[in-house]
Amino acid sequence: MQASQEDVSAAKPADGDVQNDEDRPPPGFGESSDAVKDIARQLESTVKVNEGETVDEPDLSLKSAGLREQPEAEITTKTEGDSIYAAAQKFEDLPLSPELLKGLYVEMGFKQPSKIQASTLPMILTPPYRDLIAQAHNGSGKTTCFVLSMLSRVDPSVPFPQALCICPTRELVVQNLNVLRRMAKFTTISSTSTATELEDGGIRRTPIKEQVVVGTHGKLKNWVTKRLLALENVAILVFDEADEMLKADAFADDSVRLINQLRKKNPKVQLLLFSATFNDEMKRFAMSIARQANQVFVAKEKLSLDVIAQYNVRCPDRTAKTRVLKEIIFPNCDRLGQTIIFVRTREAARTLHAEMDRDGYKCTSISGEKAPEDRDRVVQEFRDGTTKVLISTDVLSRGFDVSQVTLVINYDVPIERDGRSPAYETYLHRIGRSGRFGRKGAAFNLMSTAQDMEVMARISSYFNKPIAELKWDDEDQFIEVLNKTL
């Protein structure tokens, strides 16, 4: 069942693609290349000062950006048409405005592009602005790729929406908008999101003027039908967690409709599909939607992260799972950094939280049944470190980035909505919530039924990743493992 992948490192024969007027580089490129070099020189000194401040780390280049890197050979790249793309060694090699470069170096503290950034950014930012399907490991710097791409394709003098980013959850919208605003700090580019409405206090009634819009489908669709969001000037459309956004039983209908609407208004709109996971089915579907797209893929066997230690915990029953939390996890909380406990249903999130609360174990919980303002508050407290343990449904399984999370507990092993099949992608995304920012992480999979064990066995073989087993009532063993890995 292995998908055969074309490995094309060199350019393919010409396909008759001619550059035209609309294919000119974005503002800030070309005419200002000297200015770019100037600011790069100015910034060099700033960067060196920063380097001196963190002397204990010998290799800063990747750690400082909080990125995970993978060997070149594990990534398959396929370029379309006659375009040749040179990997960007430095951000200065890319057509970025001085203001954006400053944002990268000064505000974000980045030093050089990560692998995925070095290979995809030239593909994205070089005319004729082809579509891109890009897969890269959790924490490898995908957000920077598409945020930078959106910002660099906006013309600051045009006061209309020009870049759109669609995400599966409210939390991801908030997170991506925050990254975008930081990166845009030295530009005049405006931005908003579907989650920003609460701050504005009330329902939106005036058309959106902001140049970048980040959002979830429901409200975005509402804005479009009410003509509050004009699509005419949108030049770039990004799907974060793209395989999820194109899933048949989920967001596919809304996503495809939006793509079609946009292409009708502007046939040249650039489509970017980013995710850490694309199974064969989603890969095919993505390619059928973005036919001329450049592609970057990672084999699934290379996807499971070695920086995250994974253990199966065989429990006699569901009660024993709770005892693991109470007797082993919570008592060691302070040393652990932060913990996310994933459960399958909203009800499980609610009841487990209630039980832990009743017995004096301090934690919070989040799921789609909570009010948006409650969700915002719970997430903010967790980000602040006020709360150490968070119980969550899969609302946070993808993309949620809190650097202090070292431990992920799969209280319920991830299964598909049929209630039986292993949810391979969900597993990978869940455990990827730990070990952020170049830190280590651990994941415990609590199993109590034969089905649980079957599911974990299949997940383990799918990713070709052996998972060791821990005894559920042996605290010393847990401690030993935690001390070793964290």
Add this chain to the structure above:
DNA sequence: AAAAAAC
């Protein structure tokens, strides 16, 4: 039966 969201 997770997730987005709505007048």
